[in-house]
Amino acid sequence: MIPAAPSAAPAEPSTAPSAAPPSGAETKPAEPPRAAPARSAAPTDPARDGSLAARAEVLLPPSADAQHVEPAKAGKGPEAAPLIDISGYIQGEYQSHQDSEDQLRQGGSLLNQNRFLVRRGRFVLKRAWQYSSLEAELDGNTTSGPSFGFYRAEAAVFYRGNNEKSLPPVAQLTVGMMRTPFGFELPQPAGERWFMERTQLSRALWPTEIDVGARLSGAVSAFRYALAITNGEPLGEKSGFQLQDPNANKDVTLNVGAKASPLENLEISGGVSAVTGKGFHAGTGVTKGTVGWRDINDNGNIDSGELVGAAAQAETPSKSFDRFAIGADLEIGFKTALGASLLYGEVIAAKNMDRGFFVADPVVAPQVDLRELGFYVGFLQPITEYAMLGFRAEYYDPNADSSEPRSGRIVPLKNTVRVFSPMAGLVLPKRARLLFQYDLIRDHLGRDAQGVPADLKNDAWTLRLQVHL
Numbered sequence: 001m002i003p004a005a006p007s008a009a010p011a012e013p014s015t016a017p018s019a020a021p022p023s024g025a026e027t028k029p030a031e032p033p034r035a036a037p038a039r040s041a042a043p044t045d046p047a048r049d050g051s052l053a054a055r056a057e058v059l060l061p062p063s064a065d066a067q068h069v070e071p072a073k074a075g076k077g078p079e080a081a082p083l084i085d086i087s088g089y090i091q092g093e094y095q096s097h098q099d100s101e102d103q104l105r106q107g108g109s110l111l112n113q114n115r116f117l118v119r120r121g122r123f124v125l126k127r128a129w130q131y132s133s134l135e136a137e138l139d140g141n142t143t144s145g146p147s148f149g150f151y152r153a154e155a156a157v158f159y160r161g162n163n164e165k166s167l168p169p170v171a172q173l174t175v176g177m178m179r180t181p182f183g184f185e186l187p188q189p190a191g192e193r194w195f196m197e198r199t200q201l202s203r204a205l206w207p208t209e210i211d212v213g214a215r216l217s218g219a220v221s222a223f224r225y226a227l228a229i230t231n232g233e234p235l236g237e238k239s240g241f242q243l244q245d246p247n248a249n250k251d252v253t254l255n256v257g258a259k260a261s262p263l264e265n266l267e268i269s270g271g272v273s274a275v276t277g278k279g280f281h282a283g284t285g286v287t288k289g290t291v292g293w294r295d296i297n298d299n300g301n302i303d304s305g306e307l308v309g310a311a312a313q314a315e316t317p318s319k320s321f322d323r324f325a326i327g328a329d330l331e332i333g334f335k336t337a338l339g340a341s342l343l344y345g346e347v348i349a350a351k352n353m354d355r356g357f358f359v360a361d362p363v364v365a366p367q368v369d370l371r372e373l374g375f376y377v378g379f380l381q382p383i384t385e386y387a388m389l390g391f392r393a394e395y396y397d398p399n400a401d402s403s404e405p406r407s408g409r410i411v412p413l414k415n416t417v418r419v420f421s422p423m424a425g426l427v428l429p430k431r432a433r434l435l436f437q438y439d440l441i442r443d444h445l446g447r448d449a450q451g452v453p454a455d456l457k458n459d460a461w462t463l464r465l466q467v468h469l
Contacts, residue, residue: 086469088123089191092116093464098457117142119464120190122151132157151235152210153177158218168219177243179209180234181217181226181255182273183346184329185376194380194390194425196437196462200417201374201396204357205325205350207236212243213250222260224271228253232277237355239280247320251277257329265335276324279352281363283318319363325350325372339382347375358398358415371400382427388435390423406452414453418442433466 097113105111121140127133132155139151154176161170179187185202186209197203213230232251233241257271289312296306327348334341350372352360360370376394383389395418402413419442425435438461446456 085126085128086123087126088121089466089468090121091119091190091464091466093119093196093462095460095462097460113460119143119196121148122191123469131159150177152179163219168217168224170220171216171218174215174217175213177210177212177235178215178228180206180211180230180253180275181215181228182206182253182275182325183255183271183327183348184331184344185346191466191468194388194435195378195392195421195423196435196464199374199376199392199394199396200357200419201348201376201394204374204396204398205348205353205355205372206234207238207356208234210235210243211251223258224256226253226255232279234355238359239282239355241280246280246282246318247278249278249320251275267333268331269333270328270330272326272328274324274326275353276322278320279323279355279360281319281321281361283316284313286315287313321352321362321369323350323352323360325353339384341382342380343378345375345377349373354398357396357417360398368401370398373397373400385429386427388423388425388427388433392419392421392423394419394421414444416444431468433464435462435464435466437462437464 094116095113100113101111103111118141123138125136125138134156135152135154136150137152138148140146140148154174156172156174158169158172163170179189181187183202185193185198186206211228211230211232211234213228215226215228217226218224229250229252231243231245232249233239233244233246235242239246253273253275255271255273257269259267259269261267290310292308292310293302294306294308295301297303325348327346329344329346331342331344333343351369352362354360354370354372358370360372362369374394374396376392378390378392380388380390395416397416399415402415403410404413420440421437423435423437425433427433439459441456441458441460443456443458444453445458446454448454
């Protein structure tokens with residue numbers, strides 16, 4: 001929840017004695033002291049705080065980085081420049097993985113995943129005026145070695161209309177590096193999320209939340225909306241074109257939803273989302289004919305039949321392909337004697353959208369579209385304001401039509417991943433969280449002695465300390 005910032009305190013009347021008027025001058029009655037101009041709140045971005053902002057404003061107590069601290073104004077007038085509002089957090093953690101090995105992958109990357117790391121060090125800079133604002137978010141981490149740079153950069157103009165400061169503006173236009181407004185989980189800032197990471201479903205379709213483009217968003221009464229046009233190549237995508245765009249087509253994302261409070265201690269919110277665009281299959285350049293040696297008998301000598309030729313190849317053109325996703329989410333917040341509970345879930349069906357797990361490319365063999373399907377259900381239960389318990393179950397199928405030959409027959413091949421994640425943590429309100437999460441992963445990514453797909457032993461657990469500025 002992003003609570004409304006406190007209104008500005010009225011200016012205190014001056015206590016300095018006024019100069020006496022010159023002799024013969026007309027004496028005017030003293031004007032009453034003027035109050036300082038009211039400060040304008042930075043807008044609440046309806047695509048920022050999870051499933052169109054205020055829909056994520058369930059009854060859970062907000063984390064420190066979710067609270068907007070309205071900056072003090074410098075100078076006078078409605079467009080007086082505010083001071084910079086600085087917020088952020090650091091997530092330091094230890095991870096343990098069953099499939100970790102003290103070896104290197106082909107190419108030299110590490111197989112060991114049992115390690116300490118700085119998962120995120122985020123610092124957010126904000127400035128807000130009466131009709132415009134900007135935000136810049138910096139990120140430092142050691143996930144793949146030390147790195148530091150821009151994670152998000154947004155410039156916005158908005159019109160608040162009659163909406164209260166606790167609500168998003170009626171209309172807001174945002175341009176820059178921003179979170180994609182699809183569903184509930186994707187737009188939610190990492191510092192507000194209680195579970196360690198987004199679900200496998202979300203991370204497969206969107207490797208990160210960030211893309212470059214423009215977004216029109218806002219709120220009208222109980223309804224929220226967001227329409228975004230982006231490059232469609234999110235940060236972290238494996239294609240090599242992240243935050244760029246290899247084709248002229250742009251991805252279009254629409255998210256609409258609403259929230260209601262039918263009872264005093266009950267809040268229900270939800271929405272539907274859709275995205276459509278085009279993926280890109282990179283072509284190949286011209287290659288020359290080559291000769292290779294295959295040492296069939298392993299004797300170290302070139303024998304008859306061991307030289308293999310590869311013919312020259314002409315260049316192949318790049319191609320684009322259609323992709324889309326549609327989803328729905330529902331959140332139910334209710335108060336109990338223990339605290340404000342949250343039950344939430346989301347389901348997504350997609351075609352050729354996987355960009356982070358089983359990367360979808362229908363241009364390559366067998367040249368068929370890949371249908372993805374997934375859902376998750378989560379529950380969060382605060383134990384007073386000093387502890388949190390949670391559980392999340394998720395399911396993801398990256399290719400509902402996959403098959404493989406086995407014993408001379410074509411049989412269905414399961415690629416489904418199911419993850420069950422209990423979570424528990426201690427909370428220092430508005431300052432720190434110490435969280436533990438165990439991920440019980442059930443998939444078909446391994447093979448048994450007969451070569452039949454089997455569960456890969458890849459469970460993991462994480463211990464994280466998160467501290468806010």
